[in-house]
Amino acid sequence: DIQMTQSPSSVSASVGDRVTITCRASQHISSALAWYQQKPGKAPKILIYSTSSLQSGVPSRFSGSGSGTDFTLTIISLQPEDFATYYCQQTNSFPLTFGGGTQVEIK
């Protein structure tokens, strides 16, 4: 199985801050990586697929980058509605696996 390691596990930030979350795969996964946002009591919502493709309707303050084993989700100018937990997921091979999550909290 491909292990996905996210860091940090939590981050405290203020509205307007830039936040960067990293995700490392235990094997090369090319660009087969997605990012999700999850709010309490809700299903995850896809933000980005194929490393850097923004899902329709997702604000442009979200962006993704990386390749191979190291990936990044960046949120520029954090908004109140962005406080949530973020997960990465590799889509390169089965079993599909997720990172452990990064909780973005209000500072």
Added chain:
Amino acid sequence: QVQLQESGPGLVRPSETLSLTCTVSGGSISSYYWSWIRQPPGKGLEWIGYIYYTGNTNSNPSLRSRVTISVDKSKNQFSLKLSSVTAADTAVYYCAGPHTGAFLHWGQGTLVTVSS
């Protein structure tokens, strides 16, 4: 817009079989892959398995011996059975799809508690 809705018992006895159904609306199940994913309370996401509309399936090796996923194209539904459940199987169960990799659409999730 594809919508998914999970249904099934919210309480299952230990050693019994968990059974859930996902009803797909706004699109046909006769394309792509459809998956089950679960999330124990306060924890992360675990992919359980998928079914392709043709009936081909694949599941997480960690659960494979206990998982059965099936499809009913006439009802636009797919289902999950997880046998011999224990307290460790207590989780919110989501259905998601259609997908080739990333999960674009998710159901709202249903909490299944394993307890006597």
